[in-house]
Amino acid sequence: MDNASANNMWGDYLKNHLEDVFQEAPKALHFCDNEDDANECAKLVKQGIKKATTDSLLGLQYRGERLPKIGDFIVVTNWEGEAQCIVETTKVTLKPFFSIDEEYARIEGEGDKSLAYWRKVHWDYYTRELAEFGRVPRESMIVVCQEFEVVFKR
Numbered sequence: 001m002d003n004a005s006a007n008n009m010w011g012d013y014l015k016n017h018l019e020d021v022f023q024e025a026p027k028a029l030h031f032c033d034n035e036d037d038a039n040e041c042a043k044l045v046k047q048g049i050k051k052a053t054t055d056s057l058l059g060l061q062y063r064g065e066r067l068p069k070i071g072d073f074i075v076v077t078n079w080e081g082e083a084q085c086i087v088e089t090t091k092v093t094l095k096p097f098f099s100i101d102e103e104y105a106r107i108e109g110e111g112d113k114s115l116a117y118w119r120k121v122h123w124d125y126y127t128r129e130l131a132e133f134g135r136v137p138r139e140s141m142i143v144v145c146q147e148f149e150v151v152f153k154r
Contacts, residue, residue: 006075010025041110052145054146068089088149088151092144098139126141
């Protein structure tokens with residue numbers, strides 16, 4: 001990790017979790033593509049309200065990122081890159097965008113936690129994300145539903 005704040009948090013986590021000392025160093029990242037949403041999501045994750053995130057499979061492929069897997073750790077940061085907490089991935093599911101349901105929207109924990117809100121903000125995000133690759137989102141596109149739990153915070 002190039003992020004000193006994330007490195008320090010990971011080191012603090014490992015002091016009391018020696019069983020994870022041989023784990024691959026986690027990614028440090030913020031959610032969303034703008035400061036307000038990134039900071040709000042970091043706060044929701046730290047509070048245990050936001051328990052999932054959803055990438056487009058196309059976006060991951062175009063950026064050359066691997067699929068998340070159960071047991072992955074992530075240092076969640078705010079927009080400025082300041083570590084807020086560490087989460088561990090507990091479930092990964094690939095499904096078409098159109099099949100996301102109310103329960104999953106609630107687990108993702110953003111806005112009013114409704115499916116209508118989830119669909120709108122994610123559609124808008126995927127539109128911006130895929131535009132740089134000359135693509136557009138589709139109802140049938142595959143999304144990567146990643147559920148997680150907070151394992152460390154200050």
